[in-house]
Amino acid sequence: MLSVIIPTDGGEQPVVATLAALVPGAAAGVIREVLLVDRSGTDAIERVADVAGCNFLPVKGSRAEALAAGARHAKSDWLMFLHPGAVLDNGWIDETSQFVQAVAASGRLRAGVFRYARSPYMDASLGDAAKHFVRLLLRRPPVDQGLLISRTHYDRLGGYSPTARRSEAKLLAHLGRSGRALLRTRIFVPDRAAI
Template sequence: MLSVIIPTHESERVLVRTLACLVPGATAGLIREVILADGGSTDETAEVGDVAGCRFLPLPGPVGPRLDFAVSSARGDWLLFVPAGSVLEPGWVAELQQFIDRASAGLAPTGIAAAFSDAPPPQGEGSMLRAVLAVWRARRKSLAPGRGLLISKASLRELGGFGNQNDPEADVLRRIGKRRLTMLRTGIVTPSDT
């Protein structure tokens, strides 16, 4: 069902935490495979991926062609792009499954793709106001790269893939547009957030 694609380059130290947070998706049967689209690592990135059962696709050079190469070999109908070192918050499996089910049935609320929020869900007193502010901030920043991206393989192909842009993820997000991007309630913690 879902192929997870992680662009890597010298990522052995940060990759373990990303792979660990994907385990619930694998045990739930959501994740079909994890692909490491590697840019020519000389550290132990390949070995870390091998121990975790990932497919390692080395292709030195820009990240856009590496991602397109990984997409072309992906077995899943849906693709989840996650930066190496990122950690998905609990609850992501059910939320992704729900989005995929609704999108496959033509019932997705806002479009063809989804991205993770950048803040944990608010808790405690006054949480309704904080929830509204969090949603507003997430929508404002929804086209920021590095928040993870869930998209069907067919939709990504219709968009023309990643190509050889300076910032291929930002370019794909621009082509998707805010109106066709659903912001998930589940958050993602990226290496830049820590």
């Protein structure tokens, strides 16, 4: 059902945390494949992919290029983009399956984003709190909130542009509020400085 795409920069620990939360989804048959798209030029993530049974794709360039390459190589009709270190809360499997079925039944193209939750183990800085407040006011989801989207919808929107600055934010903005659903499942996102 799903291809999960995780762009990485060579850090093993955040990737392992994300993969651990995905194991039940693979066991339930919801996840068809996980692509670790690494742009570090080291072999650390390739070793993680080998041990975890994931596909490994080395890419040179920006995070947007990694995301676009992962989408091109994905084999499923549905794509889930996650940042390394992001951990989905319990219940994501059922909700993801229901969302995919609901979109298919309605014939209306929509994408889903997970409910943002900072990791309880990280100290929030004043700057992070201000950014989160501005996003709430403007109703813009953070780019590390994850994205669940059908390949058809992704392709129609033009996907992640490998050459654009802030490609993730632009795709979310292009979806608009009416084009994305806020899922009930929380996604715990680590402090970027800790990764």
